[in-house]
Every structure is written in structure tokens, then in C-alpha cells.
Amino acid sequence: VEAMSTEAELQKIEAIIFDAYGTLFDLNSVAEDADKIYPGKGRDLLHHLRSKQLEYAWLRTIIGKYKDFESITKDSIRFALKKLDLPVIDDAVDRLYSRFLDLNPHSDVENALNDLDSLSIRVSILSNGTQEMMDKVVEHAGLSLLAEEVVSVEGSHRFKPHPAAYQHGLDRLEIYDRKRALYISGNTWDVAGAKSFGMLVGWVNRTRQPFFDQELLEFRPDYEFEDLRQIKQLLRV
């Protein structure tokens, strides 16, 4: 019965909404470039900057003092450099920041979006990044024609996983029933947030983690994929 209801729900889907960082776009290119500037430190730098980026975004969402994701990203890069006792040079900060504007898509992305395009499914992106960051990274990756709408949370002055950020995405896409959006993310906190908000949710688990975060089990996704191309099969039911 549950499968039937899910099938019926899938047939009503008006759009698929993808998260950007870590879902469509591979953040490892930031680590690789960091490694060229600071040999041997790329991975640690990415780890510290990514966790600080989330910490700042969430902290500001909780205390209600929004700041744009470009500033937050640059401050996170500075924090990560300091943390690793590396010199905080403006040129290096700018260079690392610019990597966020020309990230490579994960290897399954182009095919998956082409598949959805050929099925005439509406595809969009909802990201914590600013509109400018998103427009640049999508254009650089050559995905502009495949993603119809690229939405930043900035209009809501909240970051995901705040319900207002997801709601802003649906408002911009003019989707009036949460259940008519299928939201896809590679980040478990984002899956949990979208699920708690009330959309249909798919988790792309490329690294095949053996468990969905135990603490967040009540917000587990409706679907799990190892590869975004599996979405097509789901919709063909």
C-alpha cells in the first residue's frame, strides 16, 4: 500500500529540485586547488572551511542575523587558513573562493539532467549560495539549459535547513503543494530538513555510507540513490 501511495505521489510531481554543493557539484576541486597552493593541506583545508561555512550559516539562521553566503564562504576560508597556521593572504582567499564558482559537476550529473530533460521533467536548483554564486557555477558547468530555474535562499534571509528557505524555493517555483516537489540532496542534514518541511525527498549517497544518520532517522528520505541516473527509473514506474 505504501508503494502504491508513493507511486501516485510520484505521478503528481511538478518539479525536481536539486541541492547544489555536494549534490550536483563536487567540492573536491576546492581541495585540489588548495593543495596546489598549500601542498598536503588541501583536504584538511576543505574539511575546516566546509564545517565552518555550515556553522556560520546555521548560527546566523538561529540568531536571525543573515549574511550572504559569499561573505560567509570567504570568512570560512580565512578561518580554515588560520586554523591550519597558514598565512591568510587575500590573493589566496580570492583564489580559493573563485573555485566555488567553477566547481565540476559530479560525473553522473550531466547524463541525469539530460535524461530528465528528455522526459520533459522540470528541473531546478535550490542552494544556500547567493544567486550570483549559483548563476556562475551553473553556467561554468554548462548546465544552464538543463536547469530551468536556479534559486538562492537569499530572498528568505534564512539558510537551509530552515523551513522558510525551502518555502522560498517553492514560492519562486510557484509550487503550492509541498508534496508535488521531489527534492534531491547528498547532505543528510538537508535531506532531514526537506523531509521535515514536507517534500518528497531523495538522498544521493554516492559514497555508499552504510547508514542514514541514526539521530535523524525520523526524517529519513523516501528514496535513496547511488547515482542520480537512478531518478529516471523511479519516474518511469
Added chain:
Amino acid sequence: VEAMSTEAELQKIEAIIFDAYGTLFDLNSVAEDADKIYPGKGRDLLHHLRSKQLEYAWLRTIIGKYKDFESITKDSIRFALKKLDLPVIDDAVDRLYSRFLDLNPHSDVENALNDLDSLSIRVSILSNGTQEMMDKVVEHAGLSLLAEEVVSVEGSHRFKPHPAAYQHGLDRLEIYDRKRALYISGNTWDVAGAKSFGMLVGWVNRTRQPFFDQELLEFRPDYEFEDLRQIKQLLRV
């Protein structure tokens, strides 16, 4: 002029409110005990469990789905064990959790609280921990007589740094003017949250970090201490 206004503000202080974990209580005893169970892994375990503890608490605050800090702490211990490929045995989870109930206070705490007691300053604690966790750790540390009120955020169903959590503390202490509370924390995110909320705030920076978090500079503390005994000098002005 700014110093004068601060002095006037200090004379109106009705209570000093301390954060617990990392401010009064030293979390390193968790790492030491973890190291006995999993030799060489104690530090990493504490790092992962502490960052996950915050992540869960903040995520749930953002999405509005509160869960008590005891459950969150146990889930974070499980996550940290999995993350380090260590066996997740219930006994080990319980043993590590019980360390949160008998943490050692930092070495300056007893003297500092005695000083404040002799000055007849009202001393209280506001923590993300549950009331039961707090009562146990305060009693075990022999601080029950020195801290008049021990308040958990649980009544607010929000975790710090959400303004509702700080407000809950003031409500419980019957302090009706935020500026009449001096809030002390060792965690920069907590300093920023309390400052944004509107209390007078002191940062205890025992490890002498050379910078207050750059991103949070607009929420920097009114006072910085290397040792909690310095609070007495401040109040004697």
C-alpha cells in the same frame, strides 16, 4: 565614555550566568575516559562527538523539532564511534555518556565562584544539557551551594544560541532587563548568540586564542578573560 557606560552597566548587574560545557566544566575528561576504552582514539572521539552534538542540536532548533540533550548526546557518541570504525557497544555508549554527568570543573572555577559568593553576587548556570544532566554534573563537582540556580534550556524547546533559549534563562531567573545579566561562556558561538540577544557578555579564553572569530566580530564580547577569577576584578571597579 564607553568605559563609563560599561561601569554603570556593571553596577546594575543582577546575576552572572555561566554556560556549562567548556565554560565551567572541562570536556577533556570525556576524551581521557574514551582513551581508556579505545586507546589512542580519545581526542578524535571527543572531537567528532562534540561537533555532532552541536550539529544535531542546531539542526533540530532550525527545523523546530526539539529532542532532549541526553538523547542527542548518546546519538552523537554512537555517530562518533561509527565514524572512527569502532564497535558501537551499548555499554561503551553508556559509559561515555556517564562522563558527561561527572565532568571535572576547570581549575579556576571553584575559586572564582567562591569569590563571587563572598561578594554576594547571584550566580547561575544556563545550559543546553537537560535539567537532570545539569543537576548531576553540578552536584558531582560540589558546586551546588555556589550556583544558586541551574537552568536547562529544555523548557524553551530550543537550544542556544536561539534567542528563546536565553530568554527562557532570564524568565526562570526573573530578570526582566537583558542588560542586567552578565553572561559568561568559553564558546564563541555562545558568546555571539548571547551578545546578539542583548546581554552583557564575557568570553573566557583559557587557551588564549589570538583572535575572536572574525566572522562573528559584530557580536564580540564586552569582556575577555583568560581565567574566571578575573571576573571579580571587573566587578570591583
